[in-house]
Amino acid sequence: MPAHRSGGITGATLARLTRANVDRAQLRLTGKVLRTPVIRSDQLDASSGARLWLKAESLQRGGSFKVRGALLAVEALAAHGSLGVIAQSTGNHAIAVALAARTHKLPTFIVLPCDAPPSKVRRIKEAGGHITFAGTTLADRVVAVEELRRLHGYDVIDPYDNPHVVAGQATATAELLAQAASEGVRLDSVVVPIGGGSALAGACLAASGHGAAVIGAEPEAVPAFTEALRAGGPVTVQARPTIADGLRPDRIGALPYLIASRATSCVLTVPEEDIYAAMRAALIGARLLVEPAAATALAGALKYASGPGRNTDIGVLLSGGNVEQRLVADLLAEPDSSFREGLAS
């Protein structure tokens, strides 16, 4: 990872994030991000046998919860006189950083792979980000990022290993717990998707002191957290293709690992067909268009709910809704019955 400023927070501070950081992050984000709704679905409840509380970050600004962490990170950099920001990502972090930087009137470079999905490219442009295409691998992008940094003196915002990002992502789960509480419900668990680990680490921080079990869900194709737990630290896994483009990082971030390895109750690996089924279930059963990463969390929740004694209140972080139209069309082109079969599987 290239060296970068992170707004005055040093490496030593990284491991000391607590629920208090989340509370401060919530205050700082008030009015800047949407307090997205928590959706209930009779159909999904009936199918799962649990009560699901769906935090619809698919309806968030920029189409994902990532704008939370990006805003805090950019805000901290802006306060320290940053000249501009750089992010590399194939997905939501890039859109979120571009949106956040526009808010602070900072120029932004986004480094994308040449085969980035057209809808993501469009959304980054709409948010005012300057796009640089660089090869197809992470290594290609890292080279391009470093070059831009040297050339412009801009600051790089890492999508995972940044305390502002983790504290910001945590506010989504904190809101979910509070929104359920405002309806008199103490969630028994929250299920979040695992990519680089910022959502999971954030959920652990948000739930500390609350008592809700934090459940992580990752694609069977990219078991980065499962393998990290086994190895006792982040390792690069042999990733297979997955529909969940937001969960493709083949290595958990160091900071997320530090937090999540201590506080996660359970990790579920989700097969591709369950991700598809959950995406369809969210659309038909809850009328929400969610991206495959979010569907991975829902699939995890449905699996978790089917366990013994788990007929309880389960929060689900529907992390985003940025999805290619074609994928949704393919999903729905199957017969109607596949929805129920999918849910039952």
Add this chain to the structure above:
Amino acid sequence: MPAHRSGGITGATLARLTRANVDRAQLRLTGKVLRTPVIRSDQLDASSGARLWLKAESLQRGGSFKVRGALLAVEALAAHGSLGVIAQSTGNHAIAVALAARTHKLPTFIVLPCDAPPSKVRRIKEAGGHITFAGTTLADRVVAVEELRRLHGYDVIDPYDNPHVVAGQATATAELLAQAASEGVRLDSVVVPIGGGSALAGACLAASGHGAAVIGAEPEAVPAFTEALRAGGPVTVQARPTIADGLRPDRIGALPYLIASRATSCVLTVPEEDIYAAMRAALIGARLLVEPAAATALAGALKYASGPGRNTDIGVLLSGGNVEQRLVADLLAEPDSSFREGLAS
């Protein structure tokens, strides 16, 4: 219309509904229906040139705003010792009445056409309604309803000509106005779909004293309100086929007409292709699955926004989200560019 009790409200009261009835309805519905979220979409705002405030009743219990009126109507009947209720409908009113009657532990008969969509049949069964299939025409269903009424002594709940229904549907618009106000915005207009007219009449009641213009949107294929205004009263129109199954009534209700003909600012007729495009726009641009009736309102809002001097805050009643999976698949099977073209049209 067969004679029926309507919970102590007589015909003479019908024309006297006011905003005060809406306020009372809101109090009675608190905690029984969801205060559905109002969704903003940067993409739709950019495309329309206006600020759209999307009231997502697609996320309501039963999948549509109709549960509001049905709950009030059933509650009034239950308070007067009703033995059970009967509704005939091909759509959301039937699901809503079944749900409402279950809440009050009243038996329910729902009379459906033989060709009713499978998803609607399933949802009515899930809500505990007893289904009677009767032919394919309204006349067939009315005969069946009358027979059930005579046989069981149950009460018929009309989907439009019922003051509880109109006051209940009004609460959706009342909430929308209040939710925008809580963000410091006074909506300039609200756009609602026109079927039998209960949403439109409700919006007129909710907006009275507020100042928001009430805009109705109906399919070009079924211009029941446009023709009623021309004729000076409800008339049966020659309906052509429309994708908007919720807006198929070929005649506006008498009570809705009485209220809406005096207070509606503007009626827009929406061609089928604009309904399709708006449904796609809601899904891709706002990540909400809405039914064609709701998309008709969105299409109307997009059309209205494109008028001169209308770069303003427009509320849109996204009335429901009950839609066949196959229809969505067909919609999305077109190339990605159709979304923008659709919006621009």
